Amino acid sequence: MTRRLFLLLLFLAVTAELSLTRLSAVSVGVNWGTEASHPLPPSKVVELLKSNGIAKVKLFDADPKVLQALSGSNIGVTVGIPNSMIKSLNASRKVAESWVHDNVTRYFDGGNRVRIEYVAVGDEPFLQSYGNQYRPFVIGAAMNIQNALAKASLASEVKVVVPSSFDSFLSESGRPSSGHFRADLNKTMIELLSFLTRHHSPSFLFKETAKAHKDGRKTYRNSFDLSYNTLVSALSSIGFPDVDIVVSKIGWPTDVAANATTPTAEAFLKGLMGHLEKKTGSLPRPPVETYIENLLDEDKRNVSSGNFERHWGVFTFDGQAKYSFSFNHNSKQLINAQNVQYLPPKWCVVNNNKDLSNASAKALEAIGWPRNVSYAFNSLYQQSDHKAESCDFGGLGLITTVDPSEDKCRFWIQLDTSHSYSHVPVFFLSWSLLLLFLLS
Numbered sequence: 001m002t003r004r005l006f007l008l009l010l011f012l013a014v015t016a017e018l019s020l021t022r023l024s025a026v027s028v029g030v031n032w033g034t035e036a037s038h039p040l041p042p043s044k045v046v047e048l049l050k051s052n053g054i055a056k057v058k059l060f061d062a063d064p065k066v067l068q069a070l071s072g073s074n075i076g077v078t079v080g081i082p083n084s085m086i087k088s089l090n091a092s093r094k095v096a097e098s099w100v101h102d103n104v105t106r107y108f109d110g111g112n113r114v115r116i117e118y119v120a121v122g123d124e125p126f127l128q129s130y131g132n133q134y135r136p137f138v139i140g141a142a143m144n145i146q147n148a149l150a151k152a153s154l155a156s157e158v159k160v161v162v163p164s165s166f167d168s169f170l171s172e173s174g175r176p177s178s179g180h181f182r183a184d185l186n187k188t189m190i191e192l193l194s195f196l197t198r199h200h201s202p203s204f205l206f207k208e209t210a211k212a213h214k215d216g217r218k219t220y221r222n223s224f225d226l227s228y229n230t231l232v233s234a235l236s237s238i239g240f241p242d243v244d245i246v247v248s249k250i251g252w253p254t255d256v257a258a259n260a261t262t263p264t265a266e267a268f269l270k271g272l273m274g275h276l277e278k279k280t281g282s283l284p285r286p287p288v289e290t291y292i293e294n295l296l297d298e299d300k301r302n303v304s305s306g307n308f309e310r311h312w313g314v315f316t317f318d319g320q321a322k323y324s325f326s327f328n329h330n331s332k333q334l335i336n337a338q339n340v341q342y343l344p345p346k347w348c349v350v351n352n353n354k355d356l357s358n359a360s361a362k363a364l365e366a367i368g369w370p371r372n373v374s375y376a377f378n379s380l381y382q383q384s385d386h387k388a389e390s391c392d393f394g395g396l397g398l399i400t401t402v403d404p405s406e407d408k409c410r411f412w413i414q415l416d417t418s419h420s421y422s423h424v425p426v427f428f429l430s431w432s433l434l435l436l437f438l439l440s
Contacts, residue, residue: 028327029056029076029291030314031249034063037296037383038415040319044337045295048319049075051335053328058248058291060123061102072112076159080120081145082359083134089121090140093147100148104158120161121147124385126185127165136376139191146199159199162192169234175215176226180358190238197240228287251293254322257308266323269314292327299383318342318415341416348381348391349374349411352396374404375411382414 032045040048046069048055056076059066065270070077081089081099088095100119107114121142125134126254140158172389181189193294220226228247235243250272252265269292297313315321317338350373378398386391391397405411 003203004051028054029058029248029289029326030054030295031058031060031293032066032290032295033060033068033298033301035300035302036296036317037062037299038317040296040337040340040415041417042066044319044340046070046073046075048295048315048335048337048409049073051338052326053330056117056289056291057295058120067103067107067116070114071107072414076115076117078118078120079116081120081122081141083125086120086134086141089144090137093144095149096141096144096148098257100152100154100291104149104154105152106158108154118157118159118161119149120163121145122163123162124165126168126188128182130165130197135185135188139195142192142195143305146195155199163193164189170232171230173235176218176220177215177233178239179230181234193235193238193240198221201270227324243419247287248291250294251312251314252288253308253311254313255308255311257280260308260311262323266325269322269325289376293395316412318412343382343386343416345401345403345413346386347400347404347411347413348377348397349400349404351396354396372409375409378404379410382412385418 030049032049042065045066050073054075056078057070058078058080060080060084067077067079078434085095085099089099104116104119107116119372122134122138124130125138142162146155146160149158149160167182168189169179171180171182174426180186214220214231215226218229219228232241235241250269252268253260254265255264292314294312294314296315296319297311297317299310299317301309303309313322314325314334318340321334321336324332325332327335377391377393381387381391381397381399388399391399403411
């Protein structure tokens with residue numbers, strides 16, 4: 001039997017994070033990030049996943065409360081290891097064994113097990129800007145995690161993966177047929193792919209996109225096909241031409257950027273899925289799995305590349321669908337989270353009886369980007385759990401029980417997390433790239 005290597009290919013973008021899947025053959029997964037000041041309780045998120053028929057989820061850490069909530073759900077899970085642990089994992093098998101015991105093995109015991117499928121070692125450790133900070137230690141860390149899984153008799157069930165950066169492969173000419181891995185990474189990628197192939201494990205690869213154009217007789221109508229085939233050529237150039245490819249991110253933000261709107265996001269996902277279902281484009285072979293970015297909006301995501309980073313969710317922060325879409329063919333609509341607990345119905349708005357000459361400056365201090373002063377005031381008030389002092393603003397704020405929402409401008413109420421879980425992850429994804437997808 002021919003060995004198969006599964007590659008997870010990520011496309012990070014300002015206006016889109018694009019990835020594809022062979023819908024007729026595999027399930028569609030989703031990225032579940034937890035960079036939120038008031039995260040939806042893990043148990044509610046798992047209910048949301050199950051009610052929408054989502055069979056796979058990718059985590060960016062291994063938080064115990066998240067994994068406990070996933071126990072017994074039969075949802076396939078990818079857990080992550082931060083870059084900060086790579087050196088210690090490379091240096092010590094004991095550290096690797098301890099990590100596997102605490103974050104993998106314990107969830108395979110008993111009846112309500114977690115179906116962990118992958119362990120992701122690092123988060124883009126080959127990013128060019130990192131230099132040699134992590135690269136020399138990645139393969140050793142991956143091997144030690146692999147050995148720890150084998151020692152725990154889990155190597156056949158859990159595969160080791162290594163997320164690699166978008167700049168790992170390229171084509172100077174812009175033609176996919178000339179794709180290759182970065183010169184300083186070529187040897188490392190051969191070693192990594194050889195290791196992954198032996199264990200039938202996936203690799204996570206990122207790629208910057210480019211404008212659609214011709215490459216010989218092939219015409220590329222969208223930048224995904226262009227970049228996808230560049231990866232195929234890069235793999236072939238180092239002796240790995242026959243691999244199955246899994247694309248792990250697809251998405252479109254819905255706010256705070258040009259074209260970042262709910263209708264555009266809906267059209268993007270529907271058009272993309274239609275593109276694959278019709279088997280159009282110029283892919284040499286279809287991907288076998290996909291992960292949509294992101295399940296929920298996250299208000300604590302890094303915004304160095306733009307505030308849109310906090311609006312990738314298919315659902316709002318409280319699990320309410322933003323648009324019409326479906327993760328499977330059994331339903332045409334998303335199903336909202338049920339019985340969500342909110343703080344009391346109170347909002348913070350501008351007191352119109354006060355002098356507003358300094359309102360813009362105070363709103364800027366509160367939220368960083370004040371399109372609407374009252375909206376900015378309310379955002380800080382909600383994030384501060386309705387503390388009275390958070391609605392002062394030098395006497396310009398007013399707490400009200402009358403909902404100030406108008407038309408499509410929703411003044412939100414924060415989740416009540418007083419009896420639930422709050423967690424801020426130790427690392428995050430944040431890139432500023434442009435992805436163009438032309439729907440046919």
